[in-house]
Amino acid sequence: xxxxxxxxxxxxxxxxxxxxxxxxxxxxxxxxxxxxxxxxxxxxxxxxxxxxxxxxxxxxxxxxxxxxxxxxxxxxxxxxxxxxxxxxxxxxxxxxxxxxxxxxxxxxxxxxxxxxxxxxx
Amino acid sequence: xxxxxxxxxxxxxxxxxxxxxxxxxxxxxxxxxxxxxxxxxxxxxxxxxxxxxxxxxxxxxxxxxxxxxxxxxxxxxxxxxxxxxxxxxxxxxxxxxxxxxxxxxxx
Numbered sequence: 002x003x004x005x006x007x008x009x010x011x012x013x014x015x016x017x018x019x020x021x022x023x024x025x026x027x028x029x030x031x032x033x034x035x036x037x038x039x040x041x042x043x044x045x046x047x048x049x050x051x052x053x054x055x056x057x058x059x060x061x062x063x064x065x066x067x068x069x070x071x072x073x074x075x076x077x078x079x080x081x082x083x084x085x086x087x088x089x090x091x092x093x094x095x096x097x098x099x100x101x102x103x104x105x106x107x108x109x110x111x112x113x114x115x116x117x118x119x120x121x122x
Numbered sequence: 123x124x125x126x127x128x129x130x131x132x133x134x135x136x137x138x139x140x141x142x143x144x145x146x147x148x149x150x151x152x153x154x155x156x157x158x159x160x161x162x163x164x165x166x167x168x169x170x171x172x173x174x175x176x177x178x179x180x181x182x183x184x185x186x187x188x189x190x191x192x193x194x195x196x197x198x199x200x201x202x203x204x205x206x207x208x209x210x211x212x213x214x215x216x217x218x219x220x221x222x223x224x225x226x227x228x229x
Contacts, residue, residue, distance in 0.1 A: 046158075046166065046209060048218040062217040096165055103172065106213045108156040110177065112165035
C-alpha cells in the first residue's frame, strides 16, 4: 500500500533552517510528483511547491520562492523540503502529498502524517 | 491567486442528516476541484477529485458536483465518522489554493 512517512517534530530558533523528509513506499517513486503543503494552527492548508521525482523538476509558490527548496533522492525514495530564515509564522505542520497527474494538473491522493515545526527562541 | 471560499464555515448536523457544503472560486477553474476530509491531528484525506469523481475506497454517500466557479460536496446520510473538517482545493492554476474549511460538528 502507498505510504508517505515524514520525519519527526522539530523545534528551531528564528533565523535557522529546517529540512523535513518524506519517505515513499508502495509505489514507483519516480513515476509521481511530491507536493509540500503546510498548515498553521487552525488555518487553511497552503500549497508550497512540488518536485517531479523522476526528473527533479520543481515548481514553487511565489510566496516561498527563494526561501524554500524541494529536492529528492531517488535511491532512497525520499523527498525533502528545506526552509531557510525561519520566522515565528513558520510554526506550522508540514505535509508531503503524492501528486496524481491528470491533464496537466495535480490533485493529492496520498499524504504523509505531517511534521510539526515550532519556531521559537 | 485564485481565492476559494467555503460556506458555511461551521455546520451542525445529526447522524443520518443530508448535508451540503459549498465552495466558490474567484474565477473559473473548470472542474479542477478536489475535496478533502481532515480529522484533528491527522493528514487530509482525498474524497473527490475533478469536482465529481469519487476516490477509490470513499463511501458512496459522498458526492461532488459543479463546474466553473461553484461547487458542492454532499453527504447523503451522515455517519459518526464523518464529523470532521472539509476543505476544497483548486488545481487549475498555480499556486494551488484551498478553502478556509468547513467544520462539520455534531448537533
